[in-house]
Amino acid sequence: MxxxxxxxxxxxxxxxxxxxxxxxxxxxxxxxxxxxxxxxxxxxxxxxxxxxxxxxxxxxxxxxxxxxxxxxxxxxxxxxxxxxxxxxxxxxxxxxGGDYAARVDVNGAGEELDSLGHAFDQMAQELAATQRTRAEMLRDVAHELRTPLTSLRGYVDALSDGVLSVNPETLQTLHAELSRVERLVDDLATVSRAEERRLDLHLVPVAAGQLVESAVRVATRAFAVAGVELRSEIEADLPLVLVDVDRIQEVLANLLDNALRHTPAPGVVTVLGRRRRAVVELVVRDTGDGIAPEHLRRVFERFYRVDAGRSRQKGGSGIGLAIARALTDAHGGTIHAESQGPGRGSTFTVTLPAPARPGQATAAPSRR
Structure with a gap:
C-alpha cells in the first residue's frame, strides 16, 4: 500500500x-x-x-x-x-488443528471486514456443529451395530457350548438379527449416496395421486393391526410429476412408518395429495405424539430421536427421516416438519416440482 x-x-x-x-x-x-x-x-x-x-x-x-x-x-x-x-x-x-471453538473479534474494522469476520465465525459454528453431529453419528452407528452383534455373539457362543440347539426358532432369531444389521447398513448407504448425489434415479412421469394411493395401500395392513386409522385425501386433476417411483414410495413409506410409531390407537393418520401453485405436496399428517419446537429442525438428522429414551424396537433406528430428506432432495424437492407441540400431532410435507400445465411432466434432472 x-x-x-x-x-x-x-x-x-x-x-x-x-x-x-x-x-x-x-x-x-x-x-x-x-x-x-x-x-x-x-x-x-x-x-x-x-x-x-x-x-x-x-x-x-x-x-x-x-x-x-x-x-x-x-x-x-x-x-x-x-x-x-x-x-x-x-x-x-x-x-x-481441531479447535472448533476458535472465533475472531473484528468489530469496528470496517463494514467489509466485519462481514468477513461474522461469516468466518458462522463457518466455525457450522464446522463445530458438523463435527458434533459426526461424532454423535459414529457413536450411534457403533451402538446400533453393537446391539444385534452382541445378540448374535451370545447365540453363537450358546450354540458352541451346547447350551442351545439348532432349531427353527434359533435360526429365525439369528436371521432377524442379521437382517437388522443388513438393513442398517443399507439405510446408511442409501443416505450417503443420496446426499452425495450418487443415486441412480429412474425418472418417469407418474400421477401424484397414484403415489399416494400406492403408499396407503401398502401400509393399510400395518395400520389396521396397530388400531390406527389411515385415510387418504387426493385433490382432483393432480398433474404428473417426474420421479423415481420406488424412491418416492420409500419416502412415503418412511413417513408413514414414523407416523405409525408415534400415533397410539385410536389415532388417525391422513395422507394428502394436493397442488400448491408450481409444486405438488404429498403430506402425512398424524394425531400422535407431536414434536417440541426445539426438535423440529433436527428430526431429519441421522439417528436423531425426539425422545432419546425410546427403545430401538419402539423408536426405530432414527434414520428413516434422514433417508426421506435425502431422497426428496435428490428429486429437487423439499421436505419439512410441522407440529404445534407435544401431544398435538405432526405434519410432514414433501414438495415436488410441478409442471406449468396439467398433464405435463416436470423436467427434473436425473441426479447421481
Missing amino acids: LLTQGLVIVTGAVTMALVAVMLAPGLFHEHLSRAQVPLDGDLRDHVNEAFLSATSTSLGVAVTAAVITALVASWFVTRRVVRPVHAMARAAERIA
Whole structure:
C-alpha cells in the first residue's frame, strides 16, 4: 500500500516538475511582456532563477508532506486491515488443528471486514456443529451395530457350548438379527449416496395421486393391526410429476412408518395429495405424539430421536427421516416438519416440482 501511494506521489511530482520546467517559464515571461515589464539580461536571469527556485521549493514541500501523509495513512490503514486478517489466520490455524471453538473479534474494522469476520465465525459454528453431529453419528452407528452383534455373539457362543440347539426358532432369531444389521447398513448407504448425489434415479412421469394411493395401500395392513386409522385425501386433476417411483414410495413409506410409531390407537393418520401453485405436496399428517419446537429442525438428522429414551424396537433406528430428506432432495424437492407441540400431532410435507400445465411432466434432472 505504501509503495503504491509512493508511486502515485512520485509520478505526480515528476509530472509537475516537467510541466513547470517546460511550460511555466515561457508562460511567465509572456505574461510579463503583456504587462510591459522591461527585463534586461541580468534581470531576466534573476527572474528565471527565482521562479525555478520557488517552484522546486514548493514541489519539495508538497512531496514531503504527501510522503508523510502517505506513511501515516498507510500505517493506520495497514494496522486496521492486517490486525483482523492476522486474527482470522490464527483462528483458521486453530480450527485446522481441531479447535472448533476458535472465533475472531473484528468489530469496528470496517463494514467489509466485519462481514468477513461474522461469516468466518458462522463457518466455525457450522464446522463445530458438523463435527458434533459426526461424532454423535459414529457413536450411534457403533451402538446400533453393537446391539444385534452382541445378540448374535451370545447365540453363537450358546450354540458352541451346547447350551442351545439348532432349531427353527434359533435360526429365525439369528436371521432377524442379521437382517437388522443388513438393513442398517443399507439405510446408511442409501443416505450417503443420496446426499452425495450418487443415486441412480429412474425418472418417469407418474400421477401424484397414484403415489399416494400406492403408499396407503401398502401400509393399510400395518395400520389396521396397530388400531390406527389411515385415510387418504387426493385433490382432483393432480398433474404428473417426474420421479423415481420406488424412491418416492420409500419416502412415503418412511413417513408413514414414523407416523405409525408415534400415533397410539385410536389415532388417525391422513395422507394428502394436493397442488400448491408450481409444486405438488404429498403430506402425512398424524394425531400422535407431536414434536417440541426445539426438535423440529433436527428430526431429519441421522439417528436423531425426539425422545432419546425410546427403545430401538419402539423408536426405530432414527434414520428413516434422514433417508426421506435425502431422497426428496435428490428429486429437487423439499421436505419439512410441522407440529404445534407435544401431544398435538405432526405434519410432514414433501414438495415436488410441478409442471406449468396439467398433464405435463416436470423436467427434473436425473441426479447421481
